[in-house]
Amino acid sequence: MSDVWSCNEWDQLEEVIIGNPLGARFPTPDCSTQMAEFPDRALADIPTGAFPQKIIEETEEDLNEFAQVLEKMNIVVKRPETWPHEAKFSTVNWESEGYYNYCPRDVMLVVGDHIIETPNVIRSRYQETFSYRKMLVDYMKSGAKWYGAPKPMLLDSLFEGDLEKPTPNEHEPAFDAANVLRFGEDLVYLVSATGNEMGGHWLQSILGDKFRVHFMKDVYYGSHIDSTFVALRPGLILCNPGRINDDTLPELFKQWDVIYSPPMENTDFYDADYKSKSIGSDWIDMNAFSISPNLVVVDRDQTALIKLIEGKGIDVIPLKLRHSKMMGGGFHCTTLDIRRTGKLERYFD
Secondary structure, three states, rough: OOEEEOOOOOOOOEEEEEOEEOOOOOOEEEEHHHHOOOHHHHHOHHHHHHHOHHHHHHHHHHHHHHHHHHHHOEEEEEEOOOOOOOEEEOOOOOOEEEOOEOHHHHHHEEEEEEEOOOOOOOHHHHHHHHHHHHHHHHHHOOOOEEOOOOOOOOOOOOHHOOOOOOOOOOOOOOHHHEEEEEEEEEEEEEOOOOOOOOHEEEEEEOOOOOEEEEOOOOOOOOOOOOEEEEEOOOOOEOOOOOOOOOOOOOOHHHOOOEEEEOOOOOOOOOOOOOOHHHHOOOOHHHEEEEEEOOOOEEEOOOOHHHHHHHHHOOOEEEOOOOOOOHHOEEEOOOEEEEEEOOOOOEEOO
């Protein structure tokens, strides 16, 4: 039986990859980074170089604590290798340095026993999955179906367009794995600054008719889907009220119990310089990660959100990623669930 098996965002977790912040850098300031992370500023104003060492060290402390909590629950935790992100690499069309391995959710998508390397939008991510190569080989040997999307060229022309509604042009499939939420046989795909429509069509073509890819467009352009929606269990979804309301809620979710996150709390420790360099949105701490349908990891400072979730009969493990905003990833972003119990089901009519 394959070590890889995960069909949704909530079944009982058995194995997970947690990210590695060591050697993390801001993505190289080019047109891909501008569209995906900083569409509101000029290239010259995009932060560069390594993340401050204190931030990296504190992030590693927090991720280690997260890993230890899961391991005490007999969940297998793996971590990617540290990669020399400061090294330059190039294609015939562009040159870049690396980014980080903090968010495995961004670069690989697990659907059943498939593990897919996605055609990421930011050039600095071009080699990111190499840090997972030994794991991927082992998963393949266990019986998993491992493959990669067509490697995108990421030419300048892909990023020419309206930066007020940033979306890569339809020249080739380009998307981050975190543009996708999994609901068994249904996948919700966000068209945004990190995913064009062609990427969703490629995903549909490779998965086949058993699966349905549902496009969510003209809702949120900022980046990924998992601080807009958090799928807590079958029939219950947490939504971001800054981006979604009852009128704009996708038809698919109108069959479910919909709850809206309260405002984020305890964000006043960010100073102006910190905010100017931060990759994550103001809602990043809504980014919760389910251990099971009855247990979820939530940012410990979000007391109102914890109360809301507990009110739905779900227990909460309160933990902290002190630099989720700077690094651009909460608990869901920094994980890739490799194996969960359960079977492939259809949750929508």
